[in-house]
Amino acid sequence: MTGFRRSALIGSGLAAVLAAGTILVGCGSGSGADAPSAGAAVAGAAPRLSVVDSYIPLPASPNGMGAGYLTVRNEGGADELVKVSSPAAKSVTMHRSTDQTMEQVESFPVPSGGELQLARGGNHLMIMGWEKAPAVGDQLELDLTFKKGGTVAVKVPVQPLTYRPGS
Structure with missing residues (x-):
């Protein structure tokens, strides 16, 4: 030949x-669940969201405020985290930290083909009004509501105050 x-x-x-x-x-x-990830992150595509590395450091006081950290991965189109709630807490609010200030925000963008990271020193959740005092090993349900992706329920473990992921 x-x-x-x-x-x-x-x-x-x-x-x-x-x-x-x-x-x-x-x-x-059409659900996006079985679409290849290489072509999924295009404009107009449905979001494909997953939550990883979630944890809540044990609050210093038994019924005090707690912070929540997690990463939302998105292998699809852009979305927005618009609300967080919990059946075991009176309120969960979203906050952005900049330099020495912390401010409540109405939403966080979840970029197409990217991640939203809620981590110490940056964007995070504030959990207030716990139904019962949390203990290390407990899991708190957080219901994350996205503008396009609906509501995703995650069980977030309570870790020691000094916990650092990956260590």
Whole structure:
């Protein structure tokens, strides 16, 4: 087989594979749950959200305020965290920390193909009015409501005050 014919056959095969991939991406279920991640983070795509690395450091006083930290990963289109609540706390508010100030915010953006990180020293949750005093090992349910992605319930573990993820 000549080099030209072999290149033409390879090129034809590659074109067929690419076309089949485009068809498969276009025939997804619409939920986004089974769509390939490589093509998911495009404008207008549905958000594909997951929550990882969540924890609440044990509050210093038994019924005092607590902070919540987590990461929202998004393998789909852009979204926005618009509300956080808990059946075990009177209120959960979203806060942004800058230099030496902390301010309550109405929402946090969740970028397309990116992450929203709520971490010590930065964006975080404030949990107030616990139904019962938390203890290390307890789990607090947080209901995260997104503008497009609906509500996601997560069980967030209470860790020692000195806990640092990854250590």
